[in-house]
Structure formats: C-alpha cells, structure tokens
Amino acid sequence: MSQFDAIVIGGGVNGLVAGTLLSRRGKNVCIIEKSNRFGGMASYSVDGGPSLAHSLYNLSPRVLSDIGIDPQHPVLSGKPVSTVSLSEDGRHIVFKNEGIFWSEGTKHPESDAWTDLTQQLITYGGLLRQLAEAPPPGGQKAILSRGGLNEFLRLAKLGFGLKKLGKSEMRRFLQVVLSNVHDIVLDDLPEGPVAGMLAADAIWGSATGPRSPGTVFNLIYRLGHGGHITQPVGGMSALTDLLVEAAQKAGCVLMPETEVFRILLDDDAVSGVVTTDGRTLTAPTVLSNLAPKLTSRMTGPSVFDIETMRRVRNIRARGTAAKVNLRLKDGSLLPGLPDELARERLIYAPSVEHVEAAFNPAKYRQMSKAPVIEALKMQTADGASWLSTIVQYAPTDLEGGWTDTAKDQLAQIAVSTLNLALPGLKDHVTNTQIITPDQIENATGAPGGHWHHAEMSLDQLLTLRPANGMCRYSMGPKGLFQCGAATHPGGDVMGLAGRNAALAAMEATP
Amino acid sequence: MSIFTDPKLGLIPGPFHNKLAEQNRARSWYDWVGYAAPGVLDSIEFEYFALRNQASLFDISPMHKYRLTGPDTTAMLNRLVTRDVRKIGLGRVGYAIWCDEEGMVIDDGTLFHLDENDWRLCCQEQMLTWLLDAAWGFDVSIVDETHSVACLSLQGPTSYAVLEAAGLDVSKLKPFDLIRIDPDLMISRTGFTGDLGYELWSDWDKAEALWDRIWKGGTHQGLRAIGYEAVNMARIEAGFLTAGVDFQPVHATERLHRGQTPFELGLDRLVDFDKGHFNGRRALLSKQDTPRSLLMRFDVEGFKPSEGSLIYNQRKKEVGHITSGIWSPTAKRNIALAHVRMPDAIRSSSLKAEIYTLQEGKWGTRMARLTPVAKAFFAPPRARATPPART
Numbered sequence: 083m084s085q086f087d088a089i090v091i092g093g094g095v096n097g098l099v100a101g102t103l104l105s106r107r108g109k110n111v112c113i114i115e116k117s118n119r120f121g122g123m124a125s126y127s128v129d130g131g132p133s134l135a136h137s138l139y140n141l142s143p144r145v146l147s148d149i150g151i152d153p154q155h156p157v158l159s160g161k162p163v164s165t166v167s168l169s170e171d172g173r174h175i176v177f178k179n180e181g182i183f184w185s186e187g188t189k190h191p192e193s194d195a196w197t198d199l200t201q202q203l204i205t206y207g208g209l210l211r212q213l214a215e216a217p218p219p220g221g222q223k224a225i226l227s228r229g230g231l232n233e234f235l236r237l238a239k240l241g242f243g244l245k246k247l248g249k250s251e252m253r254r255f256l257q258v259v260l261s262n263v264h265d266i267v268l269d270d271l272p273e274g275p276v277a278g279m280l281a282a283d284a285i286w287g288s289a290t291g292p293r294s295p296g297t298v299f300n301l302i303y304r305l306g307h308g309g310h311i312t313q314p315v316g317g318m319s320a321l322t323d324l325l326v327e328a329a330q331k332a333g334c335v336l337m338p339e340t341e342v343f344r345i346l347l348d349d350d351a352v353s354g355v356v357t358t359d360g361r362t363l364t365a366p367t368v369l370s371n372l373a374p375k376l377t378s379r380m381t382g383p384s385v386f387d388i389e390t391m392r393r394v395r396n397i398r399a400r401g402t403a404a405k406v407n408l409r410l411k412d413g414s415l416l417p418g419l420p421d422e423l424a425r426e427r428l429i430y431a432p433s434v435e436h437v438e439a440a441f442n443p444a445k446y447r448q449m450s451k452a453p454v455i456e457a458l459k460m461q462t463a464d465g466a467s468w469l470s471t472i473v474q475y476a477p478t479d480l481e482g483g484w485t486d487t488a489k490d491q492l493a494q495i496a497v498s499t500l501n502l503a504l505p506g507l508k509d510h511v512t513n514t515q516i517i518t519p520d521q522i523e524n525a526t527g528a529p530g531g532h533w534h535h536a537e538m539s540l541d542q543l544l545t546l547r548p549a550n551g552m553c554r555y556s557m558g559p560k561g562l563f564q565c566g567a568a569t570h571p572g573g574d575v576m577g578l579a580g581r582n583a584a585l586a587a588m589e590a591t592p
Numbered sequence: 593m594s595i596f597t598d599p600k601l602g603l604i605p606g607p608f609h610n611k612l613a614e615q616n617r618a619r620s621w622y623d624w625v626g627y628a629a630p631g632v633l634d635s636i637e638f639e640y641f642a643l644r645n646q647a648s649l650f651d652i653s654p655m656h657k658y659r660l661t662g663p664d665t666t667a668m669l670n671r672l673v674t675r676d677v678r679k680i681g682l683g684r685v686g687y688a689i690w691c692d693e694e695g696m697v698i699d700d701g702t703l704f705h706l707d708e709n710d711w712r713l714c715c716q717e718q719m720l721t722w723l724l725d726a727a728w729g730f731d732v733s734i735v736d737e738t739h740s741v742a743c744l745s746l747q748g749p750t751s752y753a754v755l756e757a758a759g760l761d762v763s764k765l766k767p768f769d770l771i772r773i774d775p776d777l778m779i780s781r782t783g784f785t786g787d788l789g790y791e792l793w794s795d796w797d798k799a800e801a802l803w804d805r806i807w808k809g810g811t812h813q814g815l816r817a818i819g820y821e822a823v824n825m826a827r828i829e830a831g832f833l834t835a836g837v838d839f840q841p842v843h844a845t846e847r848l849h850r851g852q853t854p855f856e857l858g859l860d861r862l863v864d865f866d867k868g869h870f871n872g873r874r875a876l877l878s879k880q881d882t883p884r885s886l887l888m889r890f891d892v893e894g895f896k897p898s899e900g901s902l903i904y905n906q907r908k909k910e911v912g913h914i915t916s917g918i919w920s921p922t923a924k925r926n927i928a929l930a931h932v933r934m935p936d937a938i939r940s941s942s943l944k945a946e947i948y949t950l951q952e953g954k955w956g957t958r959m960a961r962l963t964p965v966a967k968a969f970f971a972p973p974r975a976r977a978t979p980p981a982r983t
Contacts, residue, residue, distance in 0.1 A: 350869055350874070383729030383730070384668075384868070384869060386869075388671075388722070389692065390693065391728055391729065392725050392728070551693070558869075
C-alpha cells in the first residue's frame with residue numbers, strides 16, 4: 083500500500099496547481115519542494131528584494147476555479163496596470179484599454195490602429211485559449227469514447243470560432259499566426275515606440291527577436307487572457323502563499339526543504355521517490371514539475387527510449403532575460419515621470435528595430451548594450467522602494483560567464499538606459515540586485531533559466547511540446563507525468579500546464 | 593541507413609583485396625558499403641559446394657564493427673537490444689536485434705562478449721550515430737572498428753581441419769564461443785551459413801598474413817575462396833535473414849509502416865520482456881499479439897527459384913511476397929523465405945506463389961503451391977559437434 087496516491091516534485095505554480103487539483107479530486111497528494119518556500123520561479127527573490135515575476139497577465143481563471151480560489155480574492159483584485167512606453171524626449175506614451183495617449187493626456191495618433199491590431203490579436207488569443215485549456219490535440223483516443231468526443235468537440239469549437247471570424251479575418255488569422263511580429267506590426271503601424279512596445283511584448287523571456295518566426299504567436303499567447311495586467315496585492319509571494327493555502331486546504335502534504343534524489347520504479351511503473359536525506363515516499367503516480375531533462379536524470383536514461391532521450395536533450399531552452407532590481411533611495415516619484423504613471427508598467431522599447439538590434443548581441447553570447455527593459459516600481463514588505471526590471475537580452479551562456487564584473491556592467495547598462503528616458507534616475511538608485519538566467523537555473527532548475535523551461539517556438543508547441551511523443555504529460559514508465567512549464571501550454575504564472583497534467587494523471591489512474 | 597560513397601572514388605579495396613583479386617576469375621565485383629566485394633570468384637556451383645562439402649573463405653571485413661567499453665556497457669546494451677545480454681557469458685557470442693521506439697527492427701547483429709564490460713557489435717548497417725544516441729547518459733565509450741578490424745569467414749565441414757593444419761587449436765570451441773589466440777587474432781565459432789564454421793578477426797594490416805596462413809592450412813582440405821552468391825544460398829538454407837532483403841531496417845525506410853517487429857520476423861525468442869526496459873519495449877508489449885504479417889519459410893512446388901514472386905491465397909487475393917528463394921542443392925528442395933500478411937499467414941494451407949519465368953525471350957507465370965516449413969531447411973549436426981569432425 084502506497085503512502086500517497088500521487089507525489090508532485092517541485093512546488094512552483096504548476097506543481098501547486100497540479101497537487102491541489104488532484105487533492106480536491108480525492109487523491110492523497112504530497113508536494114515536495116527543494117527550497118524553503120513554495121512558488122518556484124514566480125516568487126523567487128534574493129534578500130527580500132522584488133521577486134522574479136512582478137505582474138500577472140495570464141493567470142487562468144479556469145485554474146483558479148479548479149483549485150478553489152475565488153477569482154475575486156483580495157490578492158487578485160489589484161489595480162489593473164497600464165503600460166507606459168518611455169521616451170527620451172519626455173513625451174511618454176500610455177497604453178490603456180480605451181486607447182493610447184501621450185503622457186500629457188491627448189490621444190496618440192496611432193491609437194486607433196493600435197487598438198484594432200490589439201483587439202484582433204486578443205480575439206485570436208481567445209480562440210487559441212481553448213487549445214491551452216486542454217491537453218494538445220492528437221491523442222490516440224477513439225472518437226466515440228468520452229475523451230475522444232471531447233477532444234473532437236474542442237477542435238470543432240476552434241474551427242467554428244475561426245469560421246465565425248468571417249472569411250477575410252480567418253484568412254488574416256492563418257496568415258499572421260505563424261509569422262514574425264516585425265512584419266505584422268509594421269504592416270499596420272509606423273515604426274516607433276507604439277510598434278516597439280508590441281515587439282517587446284512578443285519577445286519577453288524568449289531567445290527570439292521581432293524578426294524571428296513565431297513571435298506573433300508569442301504576442302497572442304501573452305494576450306490569451308485579454309491582455310490585462312495586474313499586480314497581486316502584497317506582491318507575487320502573496321499569490322504563491324494563496325496557492326499554498328489552497329493546497330493545504332485541499333489536504334496536500336507539503337514538504338519544503340526536501341529534495342528528490344531519485345524516482346523509484348518497479349516493473350516499468352513508478353513506485354515512489356527517494357529524497358536526498360534518505361527517506362522513501364511511495365506513490366503509484368509521480369508528477370514532475372521539473373524540466374524533462376532533470377526528470378530523466380532522476381530515473382536514469384535507461385527507462386526511456388533512445389529517441390525520447392535524444393529529444394529531451396535537444397529541447398531548446400536558452401534564457402535571455404535577467405532580473406535587475408534597483409533599490410531606490412526613497413519612495414519619491416521617479417524623475418521625468420508624471421505622478422499618475424509612477425505605478426504603471428514602464429517599457430523601454432523605442433522601436434521595433436531597437437528590439438531587434440538588442441537581440442543581435444545575444445546571438446553571439448553577448449549582453450545587449452542597448453537593452454529592452456520592462457520596469458515596475460514597487461515596495462517590498464520591509465517598506466523599501468524598488469524599481470523591479472526585466473532586462474533583455476542577457477543570455478544565460480554569456481561569453482566569459484556571469485562574473486561580478488559582468489553583472490555590474492549589466493546593472494550599469496540597465497540604469498543608464500532607463501536614465502535616458504528618466505533623467506536623474508541614476509541618483510535615486512542606491513543599490514542593485516542582479517539575477518542572471520544562470521542564477522535562475524541554479525535556484526529553480528529551469529534549464530538555461532528560461533521562463534518556460536523550453537523555448538516557446540513553433541517546433542516546441544502543442545503536440546511538439548516539450549517534444550514529439552510526450553505531449554500528453556505522461557513520459558516513459560507508467561505513472562510518470564510532467565506538469566511543468568516545459569509542457570503544453572507553457573509557463574507565465576498561468577497554471578494550465580499543472581492543471582492539464584493533473585487531469586491527464588486522473589484519466590490514467592482514475 | 594544508406595551509405596553515400598563518392599562515385600569518383602570508385603570501389604575501394606578491402607584488407608584482403610590483393611588475395612581476392614588474384615583468384616577473381618569472374619571479375620564480378622559488387623559494392624558492399626563502398627568496398628569492392630566479390631559476388632562470384634569462379635562459379636557459384638564450385639563455391640557453393642566447397643562451402644557445403646569442403647571449406648570456404650569469405651571476406652566479411654565490410655561488416656560494421658563497433659567496440660563498446662566502459663562500466664555501463666552491459667546496462668547500455670541491455671537498453672539497446674531486445675534480449676538480455678546478461679545471459680551472454682564471457683567469451684560467448686550472441687545474436688541480437690534492436691528496435692526503434694515503435695518496436696520496429698533497426699538491424700540485427702552479433703554481440704561478442706570479449707571481456708568484462710568489453711563488447712564488440714558486428715552488424716550490416718551503419719550504426720555509429722544510433723549507438724552514440726543509445727550511449728548518452730551511460731559511461732560507455734564507442735569506437736568504430738569497421739575499418740580497423742578485418743574479418744574472414746571460414747565455413748564448411750573441413751573448416752576445423754583447415755584451422756588445425758594452420759596450427760590453430762579450436763577443438764574446445766563450442767558454437768558461439770570465442771577465443772583470443774594472440775593479441776592480433778580472435779576466432780569465434782560463428783557464421784552465416786548454418787554449417788560448421790569460424791570467423792577470424794584480425795588487425796586490418798595483418799589481414800594478408802592471416803589469409804596466407806589459412807590458405808596454406810587449406811591446401812589438402814579443398815579450401816576455396818568464395819563470393820557472396822554462394823554465401824547467400826547457404827544462409828537461405830539455414831533460414832537466416834538479410835537486412836534490406838528479408839526485413840527492412842527501419843532507419844533506412846522512408847515510407848510509413850515498412851518497418852517490422854521482431855514478432856513479425858519470427859524472432860520472438862530474442863525479445864525478453866522481463867529484463868527491464870529496452871528500446872521499443874512499451875510499443876512491443878502492445879504489438880506482440882497483433883502481427884500484421886509473418887516471415888515464413890516455404891517449400892515451393894517445382895524447381896523454379898521463386899524470389900520476387902507475389903503470393904496469393906485461395907481466393908486469388910494477393911497476400912504477400914517471396915523475399916528470398918532458391919533451389920537448394922543440399923536440401924534438394926525449392927525453398928523460400930516470404931512475408932505473408934495476416935490472417936492468411938496462420939491459415940496458410942492454400943497459398944501459392946506466382947513465379948515469373950523467362951525462357952528464351954518468352955515470359956510466363958507458374959502458380960506454385962507453398963508448403964510452410966517450421967525449421968531451417970538445412971541444419972546439419974556437424975555444425976554443433978564439439979570437438980568438430982575433421983572432414
């Protein structure tokens with residue numbers, strides 16, 4: 083008799099979601115986390131500084147309802163955040179739901195074109211969301227079985243949704259979905275900061291530039307839940323605390339500071355795990371929130387087919403986004419930014435070309451000298467003020483490695499880049515925290531420090547995610563499942579990968 | 593896997609080329625992965641009967657040979673092949689097949705257990721990239737010995753006497769045993785003819801000296817150098833499969849569903865589901881009871897070789913084809929290996945081969961009744977006797 087019905091390895095967002103969902107469906111679940119706090123990459127922070135993720139835009143309402151969290155919970159009811167594109171001439175551009183405006187309040191001439199394009203992409207995102215909320219299509223189920231019928235209906239719904247767009251819209255959808263964001267955005271908008279903002283939103287976290295194929299898909303993905311950005315009240319750790327609370331309420335056994343050393347097998351079926359401190363926990367189902375390569379290391383390669391291992395080790399995951407946290411001397415306003423914009427999402431991406439040029443050095447293992455930056459001003463629990471920034475591109479495999487000198491250089495670049503649009507910012511910064519992709523990998527195990535554990539590119543999506551032959555969350559021996567960001571539909575503090583994996587595990591072991 | 597050979601290079605000489613060229617009266621060279629290999633040296637009849645009644649020498653150096661060493665070699669091989677290699681003792685040779693993730697046979701070959709965690713794999717197809725993939729995550733080093741190890745196949749009832757005359761004592765060697773004579777020479781009691789025979793493995797640059805030594809030993813034993821045509825007749829009589837002929841190595845197929853499972857090739861005995869995971873195991877578990885076709889041995893009515901014939905069932909429906917077929921001079925039967933689709937393969941009492949004949953410019957067909965044969969067409973006890981007879 084096993085101790086648990088299921089063991090989840092890795093207490094990040096997807097692991098917590100998977101465990102909670104299984105627990106709520108009557109399974110006896112244990113969630114094991116290596117570090118002393120749950121939440122994984124989302125809430126990872128250094129010395130109490132801002133966490134890696136600092137805003138929410140893709141958290142799935144379906145996941146929330148499946149794990150028993152009220153979508154109106156105070157933590158999730160933070161003020162919607164608008165986006166501000168910073169400009170060196172001080173005429174910043176504010177992107178709101180109702181259009182785009184100059185910082186002084188007048189309407190931007192590209193407002194209508196931007197709204198049309200964004201709305202179009204949001205519509206596409208809504209269609210594709212149906213695919214995200216289920217395992218990828220193409221399972222070998224008989225069409226007349228319940229699962230097969232559901233899958234058929236889901237695809238039919240997508241087809242019907244496409245048809246409903248009308249002939250020219252449908253044609254447009256098929257034309258843009260696989261295309262690059264450079265071409266599509268510049269079809270409708272002139273080159274400049276408005277186009278640059280869309281280009282930036284298409285490349286966060288990925289090793290692509292606006293001209294890379296598939297970047298429109300990334301943009302649609304980002305807008306998959308409507309494109310609204312919020313900051314959880316109390317920060318990202320408040321959200322992960324909420325998930326932990328939901329897991330506890332559902333009856334999950336949480337084991338922080340416990341590291342799995344090996345996944346145990348018995349006659350080609352999972353039988354439990356052994357921890358580094360020598361404990362054996364038994365269960366017929368193990369869900370791994372780790373990247374496939376790390377999971378395979380815990381079983382040894384011999385339990386997988388040779389082709390599977392070849393695919394696993396060829397999954398592309400090269401993190402290019404560094405977190406640079408700028409400690410501000412006090413809570414005063416940022417220089418050059420009007421009062422009402424101080425708490426919005428600030429973006430430095432003056433043009434599509436700028437974003438593409440920033441990508442170029444990363445191809446050759448260099449950091450961008452003129453990076454793309456997303457910044458959010460926030461206060462940490464200790465009352466300190468920070469500018470939490472994502473700086474791209476800072477490749478994980480930087481030539482010469484991420485030495486202290488390299489990190490200092492990246493911080494200097496980030497500050498001086500922002501200083502162009504926020505003159506005087508330099509004097510407000512008292513300290514910097516740099517979290518490079520290799521550091522993210524060390525702390526969370528995410529290969530290359532990549533946000534999604536595996537690049538979100540067309541060859542690694544849907545039935546090819548994380549790799550051909552393992553898209554249905556199961557992997558190798560009976561009872562072994564993957565539930566991490568490397569699986570369909572990916573990461574982004576969305577929770578759907580964990581949810582889908584848990585449902586797949588339920589289906590396999592009712 | 594197809595091998596690209598530079599046409600400008602032409603066929604290249606193997607380690608025994610000079611020796612073969614001296615005797616190659618037929619000048620019938622063919623391309624064996626780029627090497628000039630003899631199809632026939634003199635005449636098929638002389639060579640075949642030397643193989644079955646005296647002794648024969650055939651150069652098998654173009655076979656692919658890989659040396660696998662390191663602490664994880666046994667574990668790595670056990671994940672690669674379908675049988676349990678732990679049951680192949682030290683100093684023993686084992687026939688093995690390996691499959692892709694869908695359970696389709698990639699190739700077959702022989703595994704030589706040379707020493708603790710020291711193996712040689714000998715096979716027909718180029719396999720280095722696959723072995724490197726298979727070894728990922730294991731502490732195993734792989735060396736391609738294809739062009740550094742030469743090999744001669746000495747086969748026939750007097751082959752033991754030839755070795756004895758050459759001063760090589762292999763009296764204790766049982767079938768599938770191997771013995772290292774000196775650092776440059778290893779002898780295994782293996783072969784592709786179903787007869788008494790040995791394979792001699794030496795350094796590439798010591799090949800000619802080996803040839804001379806064996807040739808001298810064969811002076812009074814009727815030893816003859818032979819080409820592939822005679823070997824092919826013998827292997828069909830023994831019921832052995834040739835890659836690309838009797839099964840399609842799945843890595844070399846481009847069309848869907850041309851691969852075959854071990855069960856479809858009648859190699860069930862080589863699949864060990866109890867040894868732990870091996871490549872294709874999960875697929876094979878689900879496919880073991882539903883073969884799409886079977887590889888069968890047939891006694892063919894009449895005397896016309898049936899190779900390339902289509903097979904029809906009673907209802908005149910095409911249900912398969914002959915992959916290899918000859919008139920067997922030793923079994924005195926018209927024999928064939930064939931693929932027959934299910935379910936006709938298990939109710940095969942009324943199968944007929946449509947044999948095409950060309951006689952002095954006139955094409956014709958002959959419907960020949962096929963009688964299934966359970967065992968090898970020719971399996972002489974002398975092949976297994978230890979110590980072997982001298983004549």
